[in-house]
Amino acid sequence: MPSDLDLLIDFYQWEKQRLLLSIEENKMDQDYLAVDHHYNELGHIQRELDCLLELKDSNYPKIKRLESEIAFFSKKEEPYVGFSEVYAPSLEKAKSELKKLKGEKPKTPSEETQIVDEALFSLLEDKIKGFTIYLGVEMDFLIDFIKKGSNQIMLSIKVSDENDARHLKQSGLLNNLGLIYDDTTRSLVHLFHLFPNKNILPIKETIARIVVGTKRFLRTKGTIYLKVTP
Missing domain, CATH: 1.20.58 (Methane Monooxygenase Hydroxylase; Chain G, domain 1)
Structure with a gap:
């Protein structure tokens, strides 16, 4: 498959x-x-x-x-x-x-994918309050995930201001991901509705495209780090 x-x-x-x-x-x-x-x-x-x-x-x-x-x-x-x-x-x-x-056998991202899957399902089942994905060892670019409502997950990316958000979307090839600037939190946000089937594939696809889109813009190696909010 x-x-x-x-x-x-x-x-x-x-x-x-x-x-x-x-x-x-x-x-x-x-x-x-x-x-x-x-x-x-x-x-x-x-x-x-x-x-x-x-x-x-x-x-x-x-x-x-x-x-x-x-x-x-x-x-x-x-x-x-x-x-x-x-x-x-x-x-x-x-x-x-x-x-x-x-x-040479290419390195596959299966281990990282499994970790993200577990974190998403744990969030949906209220086992954790949220989690953060960091891109690169410097950990200065991060994606936060929290649960909103019974079957909703909010993705957010911290930015400096609206101009920074616009620059990131254009330079990071993120324009078509449905990310919206939230002035209150100074973040790019996207709310995923997972009712009724709890399909996490759209979230995983968005994560992959953010990692891919910002990879060269941020000059990271594509390695992600995940930290759970208990």
Whole structure:
């Protein structure tokens, strides 16, 4: 059964293919404004997809870089004597490193996912008052969770002010997560309604996208830390 992260990756890969097909159709129709719009959207989708793939496998950026190097060296022609002596070692080195990386088993986020699941269900069952997820060892970026009502969970992210909230949403690719600025608490908040099935998947998807979206913005390694409020 695919994980939540795999489902997100599949969605973004499908979106990428849809945009590529749309771009080709726009080119045939000579609709260059639409081409430009779809290229901008494609860049946004690719950045999020790259973050997701890196979250799934920490070696992804290295694999992507090595594949680019191999493609670059493979296309080179020999314009002068000694050319192969310059590029051949680099090409072979890149191929060797790529083979080694692809042979390694990627680290999966299953343990972190299980911890978050347990915390969410404990919150719903009133076993705890809330919990906090920290992104990175500095613990200066955090996501708070508290129960509101019988089947509601409130997610909140502390910010300095409304401008800081707007900047975080834009730079962290969080615009479409339904986060609203609350002036009273100076936080970005989202209230999840879990009645009647107590489906926590929307919360987990939002957490994953916040982690992914802020990963490069905050320059964190994607490792999360969870602290329970008893």
